[in-house]
Amino acid sequence: MSSPLVDDPDDNLPRLQLFARFEKLRPDATLPKRMSENAAAFDLFAADDAYINSEYRSHMVIGTGVRLRLRPHEVGLVCSRSGLAAKEGVFVLNAPGIIDPDYEGELKVILATYRPNSMFNVKVGDRIAQLLIVYANSVNPFLASANLFDRPTARGEAGLGSTGV
Numbered sequence: 292m293s294s295p296l297v298d299d300p301d302d303n304l305p306r307l308q309l310f311a312r313f314e315k316l317r318p319d320a321t322l323p324k325r326m327s328e329n330a331a332a333f334d335l336f337a338a339d340d341a342y343i344n345s346e347y348r349s350h351m352v353i354g355t356g357v358r359l360r361l362r363p364h365e366v367g368l369v370c371s372r373s374g375l376a377a378k379e380g381v382f383v384l385n386a387p388g389i390i391d392p393d394y395e396g397e398l399k400v401i402l403a404t405y406r407p408n409s410m411f412n413v414k415v416g417d418r419i420a421q422l423l424i425v426y427a428n429s430v431n432p433f434l435a436s437a438n439l440f441d442r443p444t445a446r447g448e449a450g451l452g453s454t455g456v
Contacts, residue, residue, distance in 0.1 A: 309424050312360040316397055319415065320356025323422055332370065332421035335400060341413040343381065343404050350384050350403035353413055359422075361392035366427040369400055369420050380406040383420050390422070398422070 311333060313322050323333035338356030343349070359367055367390030371382040384403040400420045404411055413419060 309365055309426060310362070311422075311424055313357050314360070315357055317356035321416055322357060323355070326418075332423040334372070334418045335369070335398060335420045335422050337400075337413045337415055337417045337419045339413070340415055341402070343402060343409075343411040343413070345404050345407055345409045349405075350401055351413070353400050353402055353419055355398040355400065355419075358395060358397055359390060360395075361390065361424070363392055364426055364428065365392055366390065366425055367398075368423040368425060369398070370423055372418060372421055375419070379411055380404050380409060381411050387423070 311323070315322065317338055320338045321336035323335050325332070326334050335355050337353050339354045341351045341353045343351050361367060369383055369386065369388035369390065371386050375381045381402055381404050384401040388401065390398065402411075402413065402419060
């Protein structure tokens with residue numbers, strides 16, 4: 292089995308090699324693609340027409356018509372496109388949406404708008420989100436005994452804004 296680490300010719304530091312393997316589920320679907328040479332994420336394209344009307348419903352589930360095969364420890368993160376968010380107020384509702392390596396179904400995106408009384412049309416072929424593929428180590432949970440928490444940290448149980456806004 293080959294190592295996922297490869298040499299980077301620009302800085303001679305090893306880097307993790309991740310692979311994206313997409314399959315069309317519909318003939319008219321557009322495969323995800325990077326929109327620039329150094330783009331970190333793949334743009335996802337709508338395979339469905341949709342209409343988001345915040346007066347009726349502020350979000351829609353939109354199919355992409357593709358599925359993704361990931362290896363163990365690879366995870367897909369479905370993220371908002373900055374242009375849609377800034378210009379149209381449209382974003383991925385559960386961002387980042389998690390695509391687990393054992394999921395084999397169609398990639399779908401939950402798009403939402405925060406603007407009241409707004410309408411947004413999605414047409415087949417529109418770029419609707421981004422997919423970032425990352426390496427994620429699995430965590431093996433275990434039941435902790437109470438004495439693991441006998442030595443409090445400086446932060447303790449302070450949360451939600453405790454380190455500043």
